Amino acid sequence: MAWRRPLGLSRRRGLLLATTIGLCGACSLTLETTRFRDGSTRADVSADRFDERAVDIVAQDAVALDADARTQADVAAEAETGSGCSDGMTLCQGRCVATLTDNSNCGRCGMICGVVHNAEVMCSAGACVFRCAAGFADCNMRADDGCEVQLGTPANCARCGDTCAVGVPVCQRTTGGTFVCATGCDVGLANCDGSCANLASDPLHCGTCSTVCPTPPNSRPSCFGTCGITCLTGFGNCDASRLNGCEANLLTSATNCGACGRVCPSGMICTAGACACPTGLTLCGSRCVNIASDPANCGTCTRTCPSGGNGSATCVGGMCRLACATGFGNCNGNASDGCEADLRRDLMNCGGCGVSCATTGACVASACMTVTACMLPRVMCGAICTDTATDPMNCGACGSVCSGGVAAGCSGGACLTACTAGMINCGRGCTSLLTDRTNCGGCGLVCPTGFECGAGTCANCGLSGLGCCATAPACAMGLICGAGSTCR
Secondary structure, three states, rough: OOOOOOOOOOOOHEEEEEEEEEEEEOOEEEEEEEEOOOOOOOOOOOHHHHHOOOOEEEOOOOOOOOHOOOOHHHHHHHHHHHOOOOOOEEEEEOEOOOOHHHHHHHHOOOEEEOOOOOOOEEEEEEEEEEOOOOEEEEOOOOHHHOOEEEEEOOOOOOEEEEOOOOOOOOOOOOOOOOEEEEEOOOOHHHHHHHHEOOOOOOOOOOOOOOOOOOOOEEEEEEOOOEEEEEOOOOOEOOOOOOOOOOOOOOOOOOOOOOOOOOOOOOOOOOOOEEOOOOOOEEEEEEEEEOOOOOOOOOOOOOOOOOHHHHOEEEOOOOOOEEEEOOEEHHHHHHHHHOOOOEOOOOOOOOOOOOOOOOOOOOOEEEEOOOOOHOOOOOOEEEEEEEHHHHHHHHOOOOOOOOOOHHOOOOOOOEOOOOOOOOOOOEEEEEEOOOOOOOOOOOOOOOOOOOOEEEEOEEOOOOOOOOOOOOOOOOOHOOOOOOOOOOOO
16 A cells, blocks of 8 residues: 655645644644545545545644754754754754654654554655555544544445445455455355455454454554454564553663664663664763763763863863862963962962962962061061071071072071981981980980980990990990990
């Protein structure tokens, strides 16, 4: 059978019959159909003749199908980079689809062709059209009840209103698949109230004349000696139960996307039988991400935004940006060195990039201040507030630089001397921890009265009964011990 193709729009309201065949999300779109142009009436049109004619099934508001029906993300993406779709394709929810033939986007994005009873529906030339299943016809010209008449009966044998008269009282199917009125049923066929039926394959007389196979949702009945079902296009019997028909919508089910058991990865949805990312997201590897805000896929997949020092990477509108830590700023505009400016004390970027403290001479706590603004014990040395008790560049006074600079150190406003190997500065010049009784074995470790320091250990050889350790070079009262000897 041929699909019913839409003709030109008729604006004569007297010829229009309203029906709902297209669905758009939660809303419904009212469509219209006309009578045949040749004036055929509902009662005398056969299934074959009906299929050979075209019926208008068009949107009631015959407006241009344009970008208004698409998502804002689709429109914005096309405006910025172009749709990226080939000729004849349209960007719908982030996917390129053929709106001339796509049942989920028929004529425009989001227009879903609905279900018609005892018929198959498809998108042709951007319009939802249907054709009756074999053995059925739409005799009342109303799409809201689909193909409501069963053919092959004495009342509607080959077509709507084709009545088998006296002399040819039965209706039987020919080898070519059509129905004709006959004097009797052929061998192998049963006469079921004037209808010649093959009880092994006829779903209207399956096994017996009185057994009519049920038509569960989204299916057509079938018969192989016992009743079965055949799923309509876009549906599947994924739970293997005839009772609820073809319960799975293969066009939208995330667990049966395009076929039973085909599960879309986490975060993806099923659109027109294919797993896809939700609107506004892009598939990067195996994940759906927002390339407008994902620092790991900024603007396009795998483009990673650098983080830099004192800041973290962000993506804004598909462009890499740095989110600086509090008190820092990316004042040179170079993300590779991070947020390089310390806004708390930088004279040229005090509290914000480009804010200069040249007239006041100091930046303290992100604010320009004069010399008197330094908090004690800090004082103003040049353009900075510093503590002269510990600053080796201003040790004891502004401009007093310790020999060796920062490496030398400053303590109590006095420079710490840089010592030779084996010596250490414990605050009062260089000394040896091996022999200095005030720093014996470590700075500040003082030997008791009468004890001396040898090899970093305090010892007293003047006490009775104490021997002189071989490692101790000196004893009390000036006595010197030899190797292994004792004090006398």
